[in-house]
Amino acid sequence: MPPRFCAGAPRLALLVSFACAVLLIAPCQCVNEQGQALLAWRRSLRPTGGALESWKATDGSPCRWFGVSCDARGNVVGLSVTGVDLQGPLPANLQPLASSLTTLVLSGTNLTGAIPPEIGGYGALATLDLSKNQLTGAIPPELCRLAKLETLALNSNSLRGAIPDDIGDLASLTHLTLFDNELSSTIPGSIGRLKKLQVLRAGGNQALKGPLPKEIGGCADLTMLGLAETGMSGSLPETIGQLKKIQTIAIYTTLLSGSIPESIGNCTELTSIYLYQNSLSGSIPASIGRLRKLQSLLLWQNQLVGAIPPELGQCEELTLIDLSLNSLTGSIPATFGQLPNLQQLQLSTNRLTGTIPQELSNCTSLTDIEVDNNALSGDIRVDFPKLRNLTLFYAWKNSLTGGVPANLAECASLQSVDLSYNNLTGPIPKELFALQNLTKLLLLSNELSGVVPPDIGNCTNLYRFRLNDNRLSGTIPAEIGNLKNLNFLDMSGNHLVGPVPAAIADCGSL
Structure with missing residues (x-):
């Protein structure tokens, strides 16, 4: 009788042969555990345009899939899919990737629903970017467990609720962007524990209220502070002066x-201060x-008062x-003439007195001067030929005297001039009408005399022209018919005589 162990030999050989045949025919017919987890998420989506077409169960490894990156051992370390339409929820269970995944970027992919708290278990994450989606619900406090997280981008969603109090536990965080959501409550004081934080942007959350916590001074590496268009109130803390690396402060259109704390002068890296449309008081x-x-x-x-500090003339990069739109008094500092890079000077609607300083002639980069609606007086003595780049000069509603500066004609780029509601005298300089880029000339409510120069016909781009309420005489020149773009003309309240010229019918846009 043959030994019993030999009885099954043919069957064993058959099984081995079959297994080898399977391996030869289809080696790697299924993906590993990490790939299976990604495929499970893929099945919950409705992607368009073939965005995840390369994700197939027969690929063996997900490392070749679109948006997936792996380390040398084949572990998935990055999932980065942006700007495609995935239409579905965030992955709730990528547990097989939890120990290896360092980057999860799903920005602008039309994802919906809440942020799964399970993401707080992906302990290796350094970058989490879920921005520009349609995510709802609250920011899960579980995210604050991600000790290695450096970038957290949740901006441009519809997230509600508070910023988690434990946000200060993210000790490695450098970038926190939460803007353009529907977040409420306040900025927690624990934010001050983020010693490595460089960028904090939470603007566009109108229900975000309360003061900027004094603990913000603990964010020693902060370069960008953006809290615009929120319901934030209270005063800026003195501790803002501890932000020695801050470059931009953008807290505008808030409460x-x-x-403004004197300590702001310690922030010597500042390039931009945007604090407009608030209720700030006191002096600059x-x-x-x-x-x-x-x-x-x-x-x-704002509601700022007092004089404009002449020390601003030391900020040569301005x-x-x-x-504008404050209650500032005193004169325009002559030290502004020390600002060689100054392009726009806007001081409208204050209570400024004195003259327009001649020193502004040194600001040869100026494109825009707006000093209207103040109490300025004296002649306009700016050396306009030096301001070759000037496009706009507004000085209306002051008490300026003397004549309309003829040397404005040297500013070949000039587009808009408004010197209305002053005490200007003398004739309208005919040289102004050589300005081919001039579109608006408003000289109403002055004491101008003489005739309307026939040279007006050379200013063919003019579309708004007002000379009303002066002491002009003579006739309306027929050359006005050359102004094909003119759509507003007012010469009333003068001493003009004669007929309205028939050529005015050629002003087809009037």
Whole structure:
């Protein structure tokens, strides 16, 4: 009788042969565990345009799939899919990837629903970007467990609720962007524990209220602070002066009140201050003059009082100053003439007195001067031929005297001039009508005399022309018919005589 162990030999050989045949025919017919987890998420989506067409169960490894990256051992370390339409929820269970996944970027992919709290278990994550989707619900506090997280981008969604109090536990965080959501409550004081934080942007959350916590001074590496268009109130804390690396402060269109802290002068890396459309009061601190890298100073539409500090003339990198719509008094500092890069000077609607400083002639980069609606007086003595780039000059509603500067004609780029509601005298300089780019010339409500120059016909791009309420005489020149783009003309309230010229019918846009 043959030994019993030999009885099954043919069957064993058959099984081995079959297994080998299967391996030869289809080696790698299924993906690994990480790939299976990704495919499970893929089945919950409705992608368009073949975005995830390469994700197939027969590929063996997900490392060749679109948006998937792996390390040398074949572990998935990155999932980055942006700008495609996935239409579905975030992956709730990628547990097989939890220990290896360092980057999860699903920006602009039309994802819906809530952020799964399970993501808080992906302990290796350094980058989590879920921005520009349609995510709803609250920010899960579980995300604050991600000790290695450096970038958290949840902006441009419809997230509600509060910023988690434990946000300060993310000790490695450098970038936190939460703007354009529907977040409410306040910015937690724990934010000050984020010593490595460089960018904080939470603007566009109108229900985000309360003051900027004084603990913000603990974010020593902060370069960008953006909290615009929120319901934030209270005053800026003195601790803002501890932000020695801050480059941009953008807290505009909020409910900020109180004064601008003197300590802001310690933020010597500042290039941009955007604090407009608030209820800030008090004076502009002279310490701003220490900000030698400052390029933009926008404080318009507040309740600021006092004089404009002449120390601003020390900020030689300034390109834009807008202090309009406040209650500032005193004169326009002559030190502004020390700003060679200044392009826009906007001081409208204050209570400024004195003259327009002749020193502005040194600001040869100026494109825009707006000093209207103040109490300025004296002649206009700016050396306009030096301002070759000037496109706009508004000085209406002041008490300016003397004549309309004929040397404005040297500003070949000039597009708009408004000197209305002053005490200007003398004739209208005919040289102005050689300005081929001039579209608006408003000289109404002055004491101008003489005739309307026939040279008006040379200013063919003019579309708004007002000379009403002056002491002009003579006739309306027929050359006005050359102004094909003219759509508003007012010469009433003068001493003009004669007929309205028939050529005015050629002003087809009037």
